[in-house]
Amino acid sequence: MGTKKQLTDSLKERWADVAGRGKVIGQALKVRADMAATRRRLRATYAELGEEVYERLKNGEFGGDAALATQQQRIDRFKADVREKEEELRKIMRMGFSSQESQAP
Secondary structure, three states: OOOHHHHHHHHHHHHHHHHHHHHHHHHHHHHHHHHHHHHHHHHHHHHHHHHHHHHHHHOOOOOOOHHHHHHHHHHHHHHHHHHHHHHHHHHHHHHHHHHHHHHOO
């Protein structure tokens, strides 16, 4: 069995190793968080670009481009779907709350 000094030194080395690994993991997590934030900003920028192009498409500034026209049609369909789902949600909420009120004592 080792002496107290040897045990103490061994524990110090292990704790130093754990602390070092913790520091590396902390740095890696910070970089990953920065990457995620940059990706969010990139997606937001793409969305802004897309909105600008979409508005110009609607205004006829990109006439004749079949690929862009197809994308505009897809966006219009998605927007219509969202409006339908919003209306469906409003109906569900109205019906759900009105039926609960009629059941209240």
